[in-house]
Amino acid sequence: MTIPFFPDDLFEQDRQAFLDLLYEVGTDDEQKFILGRRTAELERATAAATGVEHAVACSSGTGGLNLxxxxxxxxxxxxxxxxxxxxxxxxxxxxxxxxxxVFADVDPHTMVMDPASTEELITERTRALMPAHVFSIMADMPAMNKIGRAHGLTVIEDAAVAQGAVLDGTPSGAWGDLGVFSYFQVKAFGTAGEGGMVVTDDEGLARRVRMLRNHGQDGITRFLHHEIGQNSRFDEILAAFQLHRIGGFADRLERRARIADYYTERFAPLADRGLVAPPAGRNGRCYYVYSLLVERREDLRAWLTEKQIGTHIYYPVPLPLQPAFAKYAPEGADWPRARQVSARNLAIPIWPHLTDFQVEFIADSVCEFFD
Ligand SMILES: Cc1ncc(COP(=O)(O)O)c(C=O)c1O
Structure with missing residues (x-):
């Protein structure tokens, strides 16, 4: 039995629906393939589900952060x-x-941006904070918003991996002044291609994002560019597909959560033997991937590979230590907890159509390694 880290049949159940929608959009009299009525409907549905006033579809999660x-x-x-x-x-x-x-260190267990490290870095030049939800856990948004308010900073919530997650009753994306989702195929609400969504309660910010995503145009007068924008538009076929996929989204999320609950329970006894699982519970949890922290990571990874279980390492090198961002790493600065989680994290499969048998086999295999 081979269990890939991400499945190779992501949209198998939706194959016919996808072909039907492709035909429908492709033969529609309108012949409108970007930013049409289906995109508008997806935006309304996303705003309603997130509990915000505005949602603006865009080219990807990266595109959403740029906007x-x-x-x-x-x-x-x-x-x-x-x-x-x-x-x-x-x-x-x-x-x-x-x-x-400016890079803030992270919490050594949850791997999200640490509020105390964040606050220490605020200067008179700081304009915004960008906490991100990672893998299985939402950032500490109450603390981030408190810091943002205290210092008059905008909070941009990177919820790329966390659509559908809820912290203290508030959905991810709705905590920040702006929130960003990603529809990259393997995300919880992934699509058959690329996409993203910016959500906000702020009308002015929403208007600006909407203009910027289409070359600074206002959607009324074509070829009048109010400011220099981007091409971050959204595809109608994918909008139709996402509207179709909303149907099973809650069930898929629940299945991911149940798998996570099971793993967390199975792995709890390993805490003093070199494997730390994400904190138990459902509040502020998302299940894009399930990341363990493991002292003997490479050995466990090799063990699982031998059993044909796919794993992933997110991310082997902290951002300020990457060549691309070296110039933003102040001399002498260090991010010990980011280095530590980079060296220890190992993600195991959590996609929703894993069978119970496969989930059990993965958990057994991890536990056997520590026997
Ligand atoms: C935390 C986070 N932010 C942003 C992104 C970017 O999203 P996209 O791949 O849709 O550009 C990702 C993608 O994995 C992510 O994990």
Whole structure:
């Protein structure tokens, strides 16, 4: 039995629906393939599900972060505090505007941006904070918003991996001044291609994001460019597909959560033997991937590979130690907890159509390693 880290039949059950929608959009009299009525409907559905006023569909999660940072008005001379251990767009979205990503260390267990490290880095140049939810756990948004409010900073919530997650009754994406989701295929609400969504309650920011995603046009007068924007538009076929996929989303999330509950229970006894599982519970949890922290990571990985269980390492090198961001790493600065989780994290499969038998086999295999 081979269990890939991500399945190779992601949309098998939706294959016919996808072909039908392709035909429907392709033969529609409108012949509108981007930013049409289906995109607008997906935006309304996302805003309603997230409990926010506005949702703006865009080209990807990266595209959404680019739009969010630009909409806030970040530019040369500004600093934005981002996690030292994360996906690279948190930093490139800032650097691409000529501003400086400032890297905050992370919590050694949850791997999300640490509030105390964040607050220490605030200067008179800080313009925004960008906490990100990672893998299985939402960032500490109450603390981030408190810091943001205390210092008059905008909070951009990178919820790329966490659509559908809820912390203290508030959905991910709705905590920050702006939130960003990703539809990259393997995400919890992934699609058959690329996509993203920016969500916000702020009408002005929403209007700005909407203009920026389409070359700074206002959607009324074509070829009138109010400001320099981007091409971050959204595809109608994918909008139709996402509207179709909303149907099973809650069930897929629940299945992921149940698998996570099972793993966490099975792995709890290993805590003093070199394997730390994510914290138990459902509050503030997302299940994009299930990441363990393991002292003998390479050995466990080899063991699982031998059993044909796919694993993934997110991310082997913290952002400020990457060549691309070296110039934003102040001399002498260190991110010990980011280095530690980079050296220890190992993700195991959690996709929703894993069978109970497969889930048990994965858990057994991990436990056997420690026998
Ligand atoms: C935390 C985080 N932010 C942003 C992104 C970027 O999303 P996308 O791949 O849709 O550009 C990712 C992608 O994995 C991510 O994990």
């Amino acid at each position: 969010a940072v630009q909409a806030v008005g970040v530019g040369p001379g500004d600093e934005v505090i981002v996690p030292a251990f994360c996906c690279q767009p948190v930093a490139s979205s800032v650097a691409n505007l000529g501003a400086t990503p």
